[in-house]
Amino acid sequence: MVSVQTEAITPEVVNNALRTVMDPDLHTDIVTLGMISDIKIEGGKVFFKLTLTTPACPVKEKLETEAKEAVAKIPGVTEVEMESGAAVAGLKPRGKEPVEGIRQIIAVTSGKGGVGKTTVSVNLAIALAQLGARVGLLDADITGPNVPLMMGVDDYQPVAKDNRILPTENYGVKVISMAFFVNRETPIIWRGPMLDKAIRQFLRDVQWDELDYLIVDMPPGTGDAQLTMVQATQLSGGVIVTTPQEVALLDGQKGLAMFQQMDVPVLGFVENMSYFQPPGSTERFEIFGHGGGKRVAEAAGVPFLGEIPLDTSIREGGDLGAPITATNPESPVSQAFIEIAKQVAAQVSIHALTPA
Numbered sequence: 555m556v557s558v559q560t561e562a563i564t565p566e567v568v569n570n571a572l573r574t575v576m577d578p579d580l581h582t583d584i585v586t587l588g589m590i591s592d593i594k595i596e597g598g599k600v601f602f603k604l605t606l607t608t609p610a611c612p613v614k615e616k617l618e619t620e621a622k623e624a625v626a627k628i629p630g631v632t633e634v635e636m637e638s639g640a641a642v643a644g645l646k647p648r649g650k651e652p653v654e655g656i657r658q659i660i661a662v663t664s665g666k667g668g669v670g671k672t673t674v675s676v677n678l679a680i681a682l683a684q685l686g687a688r689v690g691l692l693d694a695d696i697t698g699p700n701v702p703l704m705m706g707v708d709d710y711q712p713v714a715k716d717n718r719i720l721p722t723e724n725y726g727v728k729v730i731s732m733a734f735f736v737n738r739e740t741p742i743i744w745r746g747p748m749l750d751k752a753i754r755q756f757l758r759d760v761q762w763d764e765l766d767y768l769i770v771d772m773p774p775g776t777g778d779a780q781l782t783m784v785q786a787t788q789l790s791g792g793v794i795v796t797t798p799q800e801v802a803l804l805d806g807q808k809g810l811a812m813f814q815q816m817d818v819p820v821l822g823f824v825e826n827m828s829y830f831q832p833p834g835s836t837e838r839f840e841i842f843g844h845g846g847g848k849r850v851a852e853a854a855g856v857p858f859l860g861e862i863p864l865d866t867s868i869r870e871g872g873d874l875g876a877p878i879t880a881t882n883p884e885s886p887v888s889q890a891f892i893e894i895a896k897q898v899a900a901q902v903s904i905h906a907l908t909p910a
């Protein structure tokens with residue numbers, strides 16, 4: 555008689571099974587990455603906790619399924635119970651002073667204005683919040699602050715508590731902007747030192763509480779505000795927004811060069827106004843050409859994060875203070891923003907968790 559010898563199920567056996575599940579972005583198994591905890595075994599029933607590096611993980615379902623299946627395959631296991639959650643890692647220290655409570659700071663930039671930086675910042679922030687992250691949005695365009703209009707919070711009267719400025723909140727995103735502090739009709743003509751002070755105050759004197767991601771909508775170009783932002787704290791990285799035209803691409807490359815010179819990781823390129831698709835049609839009209847953002851990203855060896863079509867619902871949502879990602883998250887345009895949000899979150903995790 556041959557008796558089938560089954561190995562006793564121990565936490566080590568469970569861990570070994572889970573070691574076969576790889577995170578495709580981090581190229582490491584989920585046990586080594588510290589994603590597995592709280593293993594409990596009762597007879598044939600196994601319980602464990604899976605903690606992803608971001609609630610916006612693009613491979614969330616894949617990792618969850620593979621982890622459950624890996625444990626289910628262990629001989630003798632009759633039932634698997636998995637609790638899935640996420641914890642955004644903190645910034646990897648690189649010598650600059652972090653902002654207390656804020657895990658990751660993402661700068662959204664472009665070489666020139668009008669390419670959709672604010673539009674991308676706003677929809678990216680809302681998408682990350684919808685995916686379950688705690689998100690803030692800092693309008694660093696001190697002299698041309700557009701975030702409040704697009705976020706529908708332009709009537710906010712700032713309040714201070716215990717010597718700290720309280721941000722406002724809409725669509726699950728905390729917001730601060732210079733527009734709250736100045737008269738809309740008065741042009742802001744601040745220069746160097748004042749810009750510098752305002753940006754530093756927005757980082758450190760605002761009651762952000764705990765944030766997974768602070769999105770920073772940068773002013774166009776590579777001037778004083780960019781320098782301040784890069785120097786004032788440690789950034790997780792920059793997202794460069796570009797349109798498919800050659801000029802915008804060249805400007806995008808300047809943004810890339812600035813980040814690289816300042817030792818800020820480039821999270822990738824987003825191509826905005828990529829193509830136009832008439833409602834109900836499957837045909838795409840490539841008004842400004844197409845694919846330039848991807849080519850520039852590839853040539854520079856940085857990730858391409860995705861493309862956003864030219865769509866009237868995007869402009870209307872912005873003008874009305876009701877961004878498309880908030881009002882119609884199921885629409886293809888919103889799905890494009892949500893996909894980009896996941897790619898950005900994945901890049902942030904990669905930079906936070908892999909050695910420099």
Ligand SMILES: Nc1ncnc2c1ncn2[C@@H]1O[C@H](COP(=O)(O)OP(=O)(O)O)[C@@H](O)[C@H]1O
Pocket residue numbers: 664666667668669670671672673674700826827828862863864865866868869870872873
């Ligand atoms: N993909 C898009 N489709 C249609 N309109 C867009 C799109 N992206 C941006 N816009 C519009 O273009 C204008 C400029 O965008 P904005 O985000 O303010 O650019 P930036 O911050 O780079 O100056 C806004 O009116 C905005 O609504």
Ligand SMILES: [Mg+2]
Pocket residue numbers: 671672673695700
């Ligand atoms: Mg803008």
